Amino acid sequence: MASSEIDKLINEVSKLPGLGRRSAQRITLYLLKNKERSLMPLVHTLNEANEKIINCKVCGNIDMIDPCSLCQNTKRDEKTILVVEDVADLWTFERIGFFRGMYHVLGGSLSAMNGIGTDQLTIKKLMQRIEKQQVTEVILALSTTMEGQTTSHVVADKLEQFDNLTVTRLAQGIPIGGEVHFLDENTLSTAFQSRKKIV
Numbered sequence: 001m002a003s004s005e006i007d008k009l010i011n012e013v014s015k016l017p018g019l020g021r022r023s024a025q026r027i028t029l030y031l032l033k034n035k036e037r038s039l040m041p042l043v044h045t046l047n048e049a050n051e052k053i054i055n056c057k058v059c060g061n062i063d064m065i066d067p068c069s070l071c072q073n074t075k076r077d078e079k080t081i082l083v084v085e086d087v088a089d090l091w092t093f094e095r096i097g098f099f100r101g102m103y104h105v106l107g108g109s110l111s112a113m114n115g116i117g118t119d120q121l122t123i124k125k126l127m128q129r130i131e132k133q134q135v136t137e138v139i140l141a142l143s144t145t146m147e148g149q150t151t152s153h154v155v156a157d158k159l160e161q162f163d164n165l166t167v168t169r170l171a172q173g174i175p176i177g178g179e180v181h182f183l184d185e186n187t188l189s190t191a192f193q194s195r196k197k198i199v
């Protein structure tokens with residue numbers, strides 16, 4: 001029978017996304033067996049992260065400085081804002097590296113089930129930025145789930161009031177390398193509706 005301290009640790013680990021009780025037990029045991037090599041460096045890194053990593057008050061990214069290094073980068077085009085749900089999405093765009101504008105992390109998507117309404121998202125902040133930075137294009141890069149789509153509509157509605165602002169969203173359709181006969185109905189019909197003239 002595990003002592004209460006070990007139990008507490010297993011409990012904390014099992015709260016991490018994607019981990020069930022069994023994985024939490026395995027990780028906890030691994031850490032305790034390898035204190036020097038795994039547990040101590042982890043404790044140290046977690047402490048550092050806790051002390052140094054903060055939220056950017058402009059875009060919602062996480063960094064060691066506020067405004068974050070992306071917001072402070074004068075080479076980026078501040079007239080274009082790419083709206084994402086989560087910091088992980090921002091990382092994806094940055095990893096690929098073709099986007100040279102600014103980001104705005106919305107903080108999720110609207111969901112009655114999870115109690116996320118418009119006030120829980122950073123829509124107001126986005127609107128303030130559009131005004132302040134004289135933004136000319138907002139690109140909505142939200143999920144194509146029902147919640148993501150609803151959120152896109154709500155945000156687009158709110159942005160309608162700005163003159164000289166173009167609001168776009170990422171194209172939806174056939175994935176690169178995808179075969180037509182494997183596609184689900186929704187993907188295929190959306191791809192059909194958003195077909196592009198090529199000749």
Ligand SMILES: [Zn+2]
Nearest residue numbers: 056059068071
């Ligand atoms: Zn930022």
